Amino acid sequence: MESISMSSGFSHLMSPGSIGSMALRNRIIMSPMGSNLAEPEGFCGERIVRYYEARAKGGAAMVIMGSTGVAWPRGSGNQMQVAISEDHFIPGLKAVADAVHAHGGKIAMQLQHAGAIAVNEPLRGLPLLVPSIPTDKAFDWPVDLTPEENKEMFEAFFKPGVVISHQVATEEDLEWVIDCFAQAARRAKAAGMDGVEIHAGHGYLLSGFLSPSSNKRDDRWGGSLENRARLLIEVIKRIKSIVGAEYPVWFRLDSQEFLMDDGITLEDAVAVARLGEQAGADAIHVTANADKSKGISFTEGHATHFPGYFVKNAEAIKSAVNIPVICPGRIEPEVGDRLIGEGKLDFITMARKLLADPELPNKLAINRPELVRPCIYCYTCISQIFLGSNVRCAVNAQTGYENTAPIMPIEGPRKRILVVGGGPAGMEVARVAALRGHEVQLYEASKRLGGTVFFSSIVYPENGKLIEYLARQMIELKVSVHLNCTVTPELVRQMQPDAVVVATGATRSLIDLPGSKLPHVFSGDEMRSMVTGQYGPELARKLPAYVRLLITTGRTLGFLTNAATISHMSEYWLPLGKHVVIYGGGLVGVELAEFLAERGRKVTVIEPGVSFGKELMMVRRWRLMDTLRKLKVTLLSSSDLLEIKTDRVVYRTATGQVQSRKADTVIMALGAKPSGEKLSRSLEAECAHVHCIGDAQELGYIEGAIRTGNAVGRAL
Secondary structure, three states, X not given: OOOOOOOOOOOOOOOOEEEOOEEEOOOEEEOOOOOOOOOHHHOOOHHHHHHHHHHHHOOOOEEEEEXXXXXXXXXXXXXXOOEOOOHHHHHHHHHHHHHHHOOOOEEEEEEEOOHHHOOOOHHHOXXXXXXXXXXXXXXXXXXHOOHHHHHHHHHHHHOOOOOOOEEEOOHHHHHHHHHHHHHHHHHHHHOOOOEEEEEEOOOOHHHHHHOOOOOOOOOOOOOOHHHHOHHHHHHHHHHHHHHOOOOOEEEEEEEEEEOOOOOOOHHHHHHHXXXXXHHOOOOEEEEEEEOOOOOOHHHHOOOOOOOOOOHHHHHHHHOOOXXXXXXXXXXXXXXXXXXXXXXXXXXEEXXXXXXXXXXXXXXXXXXXXXXXXXXXXXXXXXXXXXXXXXXXXXXXXXXXXXXXXOOOOOOOOOOEEEEEOOOHHHHHHXXXXXXXXXXXXXXOOOOOOOOHHXXXXXXXXXXXXXXXXXXXXXXXXXXXXXXXXXXXXXXHHHHOOOEEEEOOOEEEOOOOOOOOOOOOEEEHHHHHHHHHOOOOHHHHOOOOHHHHHHHHHHHHOOHHHOHHHHHHHHOOOOOOOOEEEEEOOOHHHHHHHHHHHOOOOEEEEEOOOOOOOOOOOHHHHHHHHHHHHHOOOEEEOOOEEEEEOOOEEEEEOOOOOEEEEEOOEEEEOOOEEEOHHHHHHHHHOOOOOEEEOHHHOOOOHHHHHHHHHHHXXXXX
């Protein structure tokens, strides 16, 4: 898509722009991020070519290849990093550039030396290059890793002979670093890249020199801000001297270091931005860093948890320079359009959003933002990099697999597909099958689409946007949706579909314990039914008359049809006691604990296993667990619930002690089981091709639902 549609409502965001001599078709840039999609030894292959091509084809003005190693294997920031340290990497990089250019997009490379947080040096017996010897800090985030994650992240570093050591950079080292960046820029230009971004953020080597927290030097590379910025400025100048003044070069800059008393301040960042402009930089890409000894740093800093978190800093920097300012950080398209229109920013970068939907810019260009598949900010993508795995997306099964899992039109007769269940798995398989050209009918037993994700969106609103998107896709793709309809073998016999897909989700029943039948004890399914106003006779017997009346009134007035409305109403009233005990500290339990604690409940989570929130991706888990502790939620791991009494629970602790705790309400967040086996078997007599997906087959939550639904949809 070369130009903006005249019908677009995003006139500023979709207007042309420029960075130096480079003209860009709109103001949306794919933010650089590690992908771990490189081939062994740092080469670019078909997989990474198709990954970046998809974002260019989707309409992004420019994609920036994230974290490419200027000195690879030295200074590499992730295990499967793209390398640009030798000339023999140029052909592979050129293949990526050619693929992006074929769709009218521009491409740049982000040049990086990871410094103190490089991953390969210790494994190769080499010291980490640093401005100064770092101060030892206790890390708080390993406690919230699962045993499996601990093994994957750290096992290699505990092998015999592996030692983590540091080398304070000498004059010779710094000359080598400057030359590495300059020669990498030369190779990028030779490969057809349209520009380069110097990574001077996120605690990597150049950022380490800029930060007074990590740079304690007293020579010309430390002390004053001008000295701390010297390495970055020399890199900019050397690159420009080699590639030419007209070749676009810019840098990514920490506008602030959060969770630190001695880090980079906004005042520092403004001054460095001015120095960078004077040195010849063509733009400033704003970001932020945080104290990496804390788990929340990764959602406080560059992959922020908060919408528009860096905008004020970017505005301050823009007011101080005369070159374009690029800003990331959960900026929604309508907000980005307004900020650009007001002259507060020049470009916005998107990483997670373009993983969720590479076609986002094209959809905005035709003024159809409702068709954009939303990012749910679950941090699946970023968490993979910690584990040395390739990037993937919970809501887009194609991300990272563009070359092996495309959605292709059917080659043969159109099939009649019956989907049983309207949760994310059912709607995804229906979407993909309809997109390919099949005739799809979807049956949902309840009165709304969304399944358990509708309930989870009350607790975590981002999930609701995914349901809204999928429901709209059913309309756009003309999937025939039948609500309040239960599928039976008789119905299948009458319909005679070519294939049946069972996507009925999981059941969440009560665990049989002494006292589990008491009226203040609720299973996961009962909680969902109560909050959404769909309870039956058995649950009604547990609820006081006034609660039933309020729920019935809310249902009649339509208040319980919208997750956001339910969430807002719950801030004023919930049919739960003051002291709540949740048995089960998985995804459901910890998200519910946060929700209830924020609404004034004194919450205790009892978890039989050693880890909380193990189904959550680690980066999101770190923030959630930090929030629970700040909300003073009591977290009891390796503990078992023994008995429920009318006003308290009895449990066994990790040390074997039997204790009790006050409980006005008990919620069973354990006991989820796949529900699809029995129904699938009953339908096999009526249809030769029956598939079971999502939680109906195996508990995998949203990512598992989307992944299995997508795979079956492509295979039908």
